[in-house]
Amino acid sequence: MVNTEKHATGASAIDHSMTDKTAATKSTLDKAALITRLREIVAADALLYDEEDLRPYECDALSAYCKLPMIVVLPGTIEEVQAIMRLCYQHHVPVIARGAGTGLSGGATPIGGDVVLSLAKFMSILNIDPLARTAVVQPGVRNLAISQAVAQHRLYYAPDPSSQIACTIGGNVAENSGGVHCLKYGLTVHNVRKVKIVMMDGELLTLGGDALDSSGYDLLALINGSEGMLGVVVEVTVKLIPMPDRAQVVLAAFDDVEKAGIAVGEVISAGIIPGGLEMMDKLATQAAEDFVQVGYPTDAEAILLCELDGTNEEVSEQILIVREIMKQCGATKTRTACDEAEREAFWKGRKAAFPAVGRLAPDYYCMDGTIPRKHLPYVLRRMGELSIEYDLRVANVFHAGDGNLHPLILYDANTPGELKRTEAFGGKILELCIEVGGTITGEHGVGIEKLDQMHLQFSNEELTQFHAVKHAFDPAGLLNPGKAVPTPKRCSEYRQLPAQNKNRPSQNRCEHL
Amino acid sequence: MNQNLSKQLQQQVLSAIEANQPLQIQGGSSKNFLGRAANATPLEVSGHRGIISYDPVELVITARAGTPLRKLEQILADAGQMLPFEPPHFGLNATLGGTIACGLSGPSRSFCGSARDYVLGVKLINGRGEILNFGGQVMKNVAGYDCSRLMAGAMGTLGLLLEISLKVLPRQAAEITLVNKTSLPQALETMNHWAGKSLPLNAACYDGENLYLRLSGAKTAVKSAHQLIGYKLYGNGNPFWQTVKEHQHPFFQSKLPLWRLSLPAGMADINIPGTWFIDWCGAQRWLLSDSAPELVRKQTQASGGHATLFRRGPVDCETFQLPADGIMQLHRRLKQAFDPAGIFNPGRLYAGL
Ligand SMILES: Cc1cc2nc3c(=O)[nH]c(=O)nc-3n(C[C@H](O)[C@H](O)[C@H](O)COP(=O)(O)OP(=O)(O)OC[C@H]3O[C@@H](n4cnc5c(N)ncnc54)[C@H](O)[C@@H]3O)c2cc1C
Numbered sequence: 001m002v003n004t005e006k007h008a009t010g011a012s013a014i015d016h017s018m019t020d021k022t023a024a025t026k027s028t029l030d031k032a033a034l035i036t037r038l039r040e041i042v043a044a045d046a047l048l049y050d051e052e053d054l055r056p057y058e059c060d061a062l063s064a065y066c067k068l069p070m071i072v073v074l075p076g077t078i079e080e081v082q083a084i085m086r087l088c089y090q091h092h093v094p095v096i097a098r099g100a101g102t103g104l105s106g107g108a109t110p111i112g113g114d115v116v117l118s119l120a121k122f123m124s125i126l127n128i129d130p131l132a133r134t135a136v137v138q139p140g141v142r143n144l145a146i147s148q149a150v151a152q153h154r155l156y157y158a159p160d161p162s163s164q165i166a167c168t169i170g171g172n173v174a175e176n177s178g179g180v181h182c183l184k185y186g187l188t189v190h191n192v193r194k195v196k197i198v199m200m201d202g203e204l205l206t207l208g209g210d211a212l213d214s215s216g217y218d219l220l221a222l223i224n225g226s227e228g229m230l231g232v233v234v235e236v237t238v239k240l241i242p243m244p245d246r247a248q249v250v251l252a253a254f255d256d257v258e259k260a261g262i263a264v265g266e267v268i269s270a271g272i273i274p275g276g277l278e279m280m281d282k283l284a285t286q287a288a289e290d291f292v293q294v295g296y297p298t299d300a301e302a303i304l305l306c307e308l309d310g311t312n313e314e315v316s317e318q319i320l321i322v323r324e325i326m327k328q329c330g331a332t333k334t335r336t337a338c339d340e341a342e343r344e345a346f347w348k349g350r351k352a353a354f355p356a357v358g359r360l361a362p363d364y365y366c367m368d369g370t371i372p373r374k375h376l377p378y379v380l381r382r383m384g385e386l387s388i389e390y391d392l393r394v395a396n397v398f399h400a401g402d403g404n405l406h407p408l409i410l411y412d413a414n415t416p417g418e419l420k421r422t423e424a425f426g427g428k429i430l431e432l433c434i435e436v437g438g439t440i441t442g443e444h445g446v447g448i449e450k451l452d453q454m455h456l457q458f459s460n461e462e463l464t465q466f467h468a469v470k471h472a473f474d475p476a477g478l479l480n481p482g483k484a485v486p487t488p489k490r491c492s493e494y495r496q497l498p499a500q501n502k503n504r505p506s507q508n509r510c511e512h513l
Numbered sequence: 514m515n516q517n518l519s520k521q522l523q524q525q526v527l528s529a530i531e532a533n534q535p536l537q538i539q540g541g542s543s544k545n546f547l548g549r550a551a552n553a554t555p556l557e558v559s560g561h562r563g564i565i566s567y568d569p570v571e572l573v574i575t576a577r578a579g580t581p582l583r584k585l586e587q588i589l590a591d592a593g594q595m596l597p598f599e600p601p602h603f604g605l606n607a608t609l610g611g612t613i614a615c616g617l618s619g620p621s622r623s624f625c626g627s628a629r630d631y632v633l634g635v636k637l638i639n640g641r642g643e644i645l646n647f648g649g650q651v652m653k654n655v656a657g658y659d660c661s662r663l664m665a666g667a668m669g670t671l672g673l674l675l676e677i678s679l680k681v682l683p684r685q686a687a688e689i690t691l692v693n694k695t696s697l698p699q700a701l702e703t704m705n706h707w708a709g710k711s712l713p714l715n716a717a718c719y720d721g722e723n724l725y726l727r728l729s730g731a732k733t734a735v736k737s738a739h740q741l742i743g744y745k746l747y748g749n750g751n752p753f754w755q756t757v758k759e760h761q762h763p764f765f766q767s768k769l770p771l772w773r774l775s776l777p778a779g780m781a782d783i784n785i786p787g788t789w790f791i792d793w794c795g796a797q798r799w800l801l802s803d804s805a806p807e808l809v810r811k812q813t814q815a816s817g818g819h820a821t822l823f824r825r826g827p828v829d830c831e832t833f834q835l836p837a838d839g840i841m842q843l844h845r846r847l848k849q850a851f852d853p854a855g856i857f858n859p860g861r862l863y864a865g866l
Contacts, residue, residue, distance in 0.1 A: 131705050131779045155709065176655050187653065189662070190630050205839045210817040211775040212622065212796045213666070215834040216844055216862065218629055221662035225655040242711045265570040271593060271683035311711060313733030370651040372571050402652035403571075442653035450656070457656055461643040465851070469658050472846035485657060 027113065029091040031070055034115070038073055041083045046121075048072040057116050060103040061163075062449055064365070064419060069096070069110035076121040078196070078204060078234045085232065086202035088115055094478050095200070097228040099140065099171030102163040104366050105447025107175065107227050111482055117232060119170050125149050126235070133240045134193060134210070139170025139233045143177075146238060155240040158185035161443075162351045170233040176225030178443040180276040180307075180350065183401035187443070189224035191239045197223060197231030200474045210237070222469070227445050227484045230473040244309035247275060248319055249343050252326035253300035253333040257281060260302040261376040263329035264400045267306060270325060272318055275309035277401030278350050281380075284357055284395040284408070288349040291356035296349055297333055304331075304400065305346055350397070354408065357395045361410035364395075365422050369433030370442035373403045382432055383407060390425040392418075404442035405433070431456060446484040460488045515563030517577070519636075519644060519675055525556060526673060526856065527642040535859045538669045540579060540611035543604030546824050547615060548668050548832050551861040558673065559608055565676060566650065569594055573633060573650050575678040578610025585609055594681045597625040601758045610674040616666025619758040620716035620727070623708070623778065623793040629665030631680045637664065637672035640852025650678045663847075669858040670866060671851040685713070687735040690750030691726045691742060697782055697789070700724040704794045705779045712738045718757060719791040720764060727754060757792060764790045764799070770825045772800040772809055776818035785812050799823075806830055833862060 029037065031049065038047055048054055049071045059066035070093075075081045088095050094114040101108055110116055122138035125146070129135070130153040135146055143164040147156040160179035161167055167177070172188045173195060185191070194208035208220035223230055254260040260279055267274060280288065280296075285303050289296040296303060304326070308318045319336060326334045337343035349356075358364045371379055380396065387394045397406040407429055411422040430440040430453045440446070440453045454463065466485040470477070529536050535553035562579035569592040576585055582602055589595050599619030600612045613635075618627040634648030648654055648661035664674060695703065700719040704726070707714055713730030725747065728735045739746070747753065756762040765771065774783070778796040787802025802809065806822060813820040819834035826832060835841060841863075848855070848866050860866065 129779075130709065131702075132777055133705075133709055153709070154711075176659070178653055182653065186626065186630065189659070190626060199839075203839050205843070206837070207840075209819070210777040211819065212778075212793065213616075213627065213775050214836070215775075215819045215821065216666075216836050216840065217671075217847060218616070218663055218666055219840065219843060221629055221659050221665070225659050230658075242709050244711045268572060268683075269570055271686065273682060310730070311713065311734040311737055313737050314713070314731040317731050317733050370649075370653045372568075372573070372651060374568065374571060399653070404653045437649070438651050439649050439654040439656050441656050442651070443655055445655055446657070454656065459645070461641075462645045462647070462657070465639060465643075465645055465660065466657050468850035469660065469847065472843060472850045 027091055027093045029093065034071060034091070034093065037087055038071065038084065041087065042073060042075055042080055046074045046076065057098065057101070057118070058110065060101045060106060060108040062104050062106045062109070062447065064413070065106050065109055065448055067110045067112050069114050069116040070112070072116045072118055074118045074121050078198065081117065081198045081232060081234055082202045082204060084115070084117060085198050085200060089201045089476065089478060092476065092478065094481050095232075096480050097170070097174070097232045099168035099174070100142070100166045102167040103171060103175065103447065104368065104444040105441070105449040107445050107447040107480070107483060109448060119168065119234075122170070122234065128153070130155065132210075133242075134237055135240055136235065136237045137169055139173075139236060140168050143167050143169060143172055150240055151243075154243045156243055157238050158191055158241055159188050162354060169236050169238065173224055173233050173236060174226065174228045175443065175445045178399065178402075178404065180278055180347070180399065182399065183277060184273050184275050185241065189221055192220065192224065192236060193239055194237035195220065195223060195233050196235035198234055199231050200476060200479045204234070205231070208237070225445070227447065228480045229470060229484060230479070232479070244275070244311075246312050246315045247307055247309040247343065248315050249276075249305055249307040249337045249346050250319060250322050250326065251296070251335045251337070251346055252304045252306070252331040253297040254302045254304070254330060255300065255332050256330070257302040257380050258377040259330040260304050261373070261400070263304060263326055263331065265373060266325045266329055267322055268401070270321055272308070272321065274306050274322075274401060276305065276307040278305045279303070279398040279400040280350065280353060281396040283360075283393065284353050284397050287356040287360050287395060288353050291359060292349050292352050294345040294349040300332065305350055353397045357397075357408045357410070360395070361393070362412040362414065363410075365409040365411060365426055366444070367407040367409065367426050367429050368404070368441050368444040369430055369438055370402070370404045371433050371436050371438035373400070375436040375438075376403075379405070379432055379436060383429060386425055386428050390421050392422060392425055394425075399442070402442075403438070427453060448483055451486040451490070454486050455490075463488055516560060517563070518558075518561040522556075522558065522561060522673060522675070523638055523642060523644055526638050529554070529556075529856050530640070530642055530854050533854065535856050537861075538614075538673055538858055540608035540614075541581065541604060541606030543602060543607040544611055544615050548861045549864065551858045553859055556673075558610060559606070561675065562608075564588060567592075572652070572681055573678055574681050575650055575676060576609050577676055578608060578674040580609045582607040582609055582612055589681055590684070593684055595684050596631065596679065597682045598622060598628050598631055599625075599758060600628060601760070603759065609677055613665050613677050614667065614669045614674060620718060620754050620792055623717070623796050624715050627665075629662045632662050632665050632677065633680055634678040635661040635664050635674055636676035637674050639672045640854055640856050644675065648678065652680060668862040670848060670862050672857060685729040685731070687732040688715075688727065688729040688750065689735055689739060690747040690753060691728065691739065691744035692747040693724045693744040694722060695724050697721070697791070700791065701779065701781065701795045707742065708778075708794050712741070714738070716754060717794045720762070721789060725753065762790070764788070764801075767801045768825070769801040769803050770827070771823045772802060773821040773823040774798040774800055774813050774818055775821070776813065776816055780816050780818070783812055783816055785809055810834055831863065835863065
């Protein structure tokens, strides 16, 4: 979604070496033969192989990289998924699972010569158990659809990525997605009880269970955030939590980003864990306000949205404390949403921030690093300097409570060299996150996008350990190959690059020129 | 005394690999009773201790694995914070490393999450003698596979934990315990009924006679929840939950084997002879019974859970329930991935692993 339509141009520029090791070259069936064999498993309309039909699958929401898959298959049952996996396994064909394609790191982007396995038909909610507070859903169910389906029981599914109207629960598990409620209610990994996965060789396994834990290794923790590289998620049991009696949001405006950062720490120091605690800088606030007109103060250098939820009395008590803290930290204005409609409006601006910022330029590049909160002022200051250095504007949207930054770099892919500059700037931001003790990705995943920065965060031994984990699940290396974990070879090449070349995108990435 | 023994420990692991001499990792030895006996040379790690970083505003603490759990909890308490998963100590010498390796959580588990839920990152020595870092010191981190949460509950079979970073939370302003006399089926129903409401509920257990609910939150929230639920206030809340957590409650004073059944919370009464103590809103049930292990395991599995022979099990009996074949296969491959020579705690989790 987002800017995919705008710039999803031909993929011809992409090089096969995009992945360090393309398994595709070894496949023992050609396209025509594979289609024939797949036809024995699924109906004709569940198979796509003509170029124009494949086009929508050439990338995810990170549209700067794209490559047509060989075939897209849309199975409708677990048995069909198993049969497809077995077939591909036998013939050494790489497989990429795909949800809604809203991923922002190229996780679902084909590498060429592969089968994209879309879970789009797995759209049923199989069971809702209000007493146990769980729901069993198929992987293609949209995140928001779960909360909508259980609302009648006054329950909801807590992790709420901004893409929640579109992204699927299968994709959420694969990315261990977060949302604005994560500080208090956890990430996907904290809210999933059980998943069924199909392994590359077609075997169906259950990880986790209907109890709160299962015996042995915590494979459920491992599958969350595994970027579709360990198994295909075909069923998910999620934990539901009671809707709070009341949720109330305070909006505070600041004339200085640093003051807003301090206010975040002060709220937490007061022993309050807000349901959501988000920050937007001036550019992001203005863009959101322009886009959805929800009454954000557009003259502020930064705004904070602080949601308090719980029992009626608790919320009343905490609202007063939070407003007081905001004022003491120098807020120029505080506003409390006076009703549910206004609360939703406050959040609407935040949730629409990416597309809103997207309107400011032909393209934008969404970054995703996490830092210890105390380094926020330094990181923002450095980012301002880099913005001047690279001559590119950057807007900042920040899951402030848990230190997860989303700098959005504005660029124009049609201006020669600008994408390259953007990537270089983005790379610098990720290095900055590592420098202050943070990480290169808080919730969007590594995909193909951050392979190079993985070398900076991890040693060769650590990367080798990741490969060993991958090997334990998928010895043939056919499931979403080449993503998330770079090979040590790629690392040593990258580390040897002269500093000024470090953030240059590798030649094998496709550009829209 | 705080000291960093990483290098020495790494050296010891390397020598053990070289000599093909498996190691039995010893923290505070408080949980020696749990798991199968690992027949290997003891490796003392409790000297590797000390807080590495703790900034209460960041809600993150990083400490060496040998740090006494008591000490760590004291430091958090001094700053008005806590480990939300309320880990049981089972002895004075419990260490942070053993706590995470065993992956045990206390009464708050069903409302606040488990030990693994609060793990943010680890530093460990793998079975090749390499010192590796996974996860980190920040709340959100999806770079690479989640090898750090995988260590929780792995019983030290995948690596030697050196440092652990945990998410911590502020202590709640108010806490009370309510009590109500009721039957087992009624208790299970009631616990889960209240758990589905927006209340500051933080623990729920049943001792065979009484249902206990712990409320923990803002003063006003606790007060209004008490009014809504209406049960009697139980005066000795704190010591009570402490005895439940540490197995010092009279229920646990027995000569019979103690089973831990992990079950779907709302599951009705299970037909296994013995006496029961229900915790975690019904999701963790303690059973004193000399029924045949096969029977306990079969019944538990049929109810969608798994059973652990927690204490006083017959020798040579598996402690933990064996997973399905395909899952066991993955266990072996993961063990191979982290500890190819089988150096760490062989057999502690499962025979042959
Ligand atoms: C505007 C916008 C806002 C966003 N906001 C957030 C946010 O607030 N928080 C956040 O965390 N993310 C956010 N994202 C990123 C994205 O929405 C999430 O990563 C989401 O979980 C992806 O889900 P999907 O169904 O679109 O997966 P896809 O993009 O289709 O796939 C993502 C990865 O998951 C794998 N995968 C998908 N389905 C399965 C399956 N069934 N089994 C195994 N692997 C599978 C794919 O192979 C791929 O590696 C945002 C994206 C956009 C475009």
